[in-house]
Amino acid sequence: MTDIDERALVERLQAGDKSACAQCVELHSPGVYRLALRLLNDEAEAEDVVQETFLNAFRAIGSFQWRAGLNTWLYRIAYNAALMRLRRKPLNVTVELPSDDGETLATPRELFDWCCLPERDLESAEARAELEHAIRALPEKLRAVFVLRELEDLSTEQAAEALGISPENVKTRLHRARLWLRERLAGYFSEMAAAGKEA
Amino acid sequence: MHPAHDCQHLLGDLSLYLDGAASAGLCAEIERHLADCENCRVVVDTLRKTVHLVRDLPAPQLTTSARERLYKSLDLAEFLTAKP
Ligand SMILES: [Zn+2]
Numbered sequence: 001m002t003d004i005d006e007r008a009l010v011e012r013l014q015a016g017d018k019s020a021c022a023q024c025v026e027l028h029s030p031g032v033y034r035l036a037l038r039l040l041n042d043e044a045e046a047e048d049v050v051q052e053t054f055l056n057a058f059r060a061i062g063s064f065q066w067r068a069g070l071n072t073w074l075y076r077i078a079y080n081a082a083l084m085r086l087r088r089k090p091l092n093v094t095v096e097l098p099s100d101d102g103e104t105l106a107t108p109r110e111l112f113d114w115c116c117l118p119e120r121d122l123e124s125a126e127a128r129a130e131l132e133h134a135i136r137a138l139p140e141k142l143r144a145v146f147v148l149r150e151l152e153d154l155s156t157e158q159a160a161e162a163l164g165i166s167p168e169n170v171k172t173r174l175h176r177a178r179l180w181l182r183e184r185l186a187g188y189f190s191e192m193a194a195a196g197k198e199a
Numbered sequence: 200m201h202p203a204h205d206c207q208h209l210l211g212d213l214s215l216y217l218d219g220a221a222s223a224g225l226c227a228e229i230e231r232h233l234a235d236c237e238n239c240r241v242v243v244d245t246l247r248k249t250v251h252l253v254r255d256l257p258a259p260q261l262t263t264s265a266r267e268r269l270y271k272s273l274d275l276a277e278f279l280t281a282k283p
Contacts (some may be wrong), residue, residue: 018274018275018277018278019278021273021275022270022275022278025269025270025273025275026278029261029266029269030258030260030261033259033260033261034258034259037259038259043265047261047265047268047269050261050269051268051269051272051273054269054273055272055273058273105210105211107206107207107210108210108238108242111238111241111242112241113241113244113245114245114248115241115244115245115248122248122252123252123255127252128252128256131252131253131256132256135253150250150253150254151253151254151256151258171214171215172211174214175211175213175214175215178214178246178249178250179210179213179246181249181253182242182245182246182249185245185249185252186245
């Protein structure tokens with residue numbers, strides 16, 4: 001969608017045009033859902049957040065300001081809605097509490113070179129599941145940045161706007177998230193390679 | 200053998216390097232270091248691979264029934280038939 005199309009869409013939304021609302025939902029609900037699901041790890045709750053996001057957005061569209069585009073604005077609303085739910089969740093829902101809160105740049109420990117493992121090992125269903133699991137376990141502060149930058153393809157500036165943090169912060173958190181996931185994958189692949197040698 | 204503080208010093212900039220967002224000077228510094236630091240080479244290669252694997256993950260999608268519920272809750276049910 002071009003900038004001009006998007007401005008036209010926002011104007012129709014502001015005029016209360018229902019077909020514009022439908023178009024907006026069609027365009028942006030997939031991304032909003034992906035963000036909510038990655039943050040909450042619960043399909044039903046993610047679904048609720050999507051609903052809340054659009055309800056709130058259509059209500060507040062009159063005050064929409066053109067800073068970083070419609071989708072960034074929607075991600076921001078969704079992020080805040082998901083955050084409120086996360087705060088309400090009792091802590092023991094978290095399966096594992098990583099000792100790393102994401103604030104420190106941990107020195108890489110796993111130095112096993114798994115790059116040259118065969119594709120079938122790197123892209124196995126089990127490896128994917130391990131990666132999904134690792135993303136779910138990412139420290140909360142890192143996860144939102146990671147999802148928006150890496151999975152939703154937002155720019156550093158857009159992610160900063162959506163999350164209400166500085167661009168510098170986005171950069172360092174993205175980097176920490178990647179290092180954190182690398183560490184987890186390295187652990188998994190090195191165990192897998194060791195088991196392979198024994199077999 | 201490289202002093203460990205070089206590794207630590209460059210560690211924070213590796214994402215910029217991988218994303219092609221590092222300055223020419225920083226790139227050169229990192230590449231000089233990588234040329235004779237096996238550990239950092241492994242970190243860079245596996246970090247790059249991690250990013251690739253992440254981007255290859257299938258994206259979760261709203262189910263058809265969830266999409267229907269969404270449209271209904273927003274009072275947009277009349278637009279549901281417009282797209283699959
Ligand atoms: Zn090094």
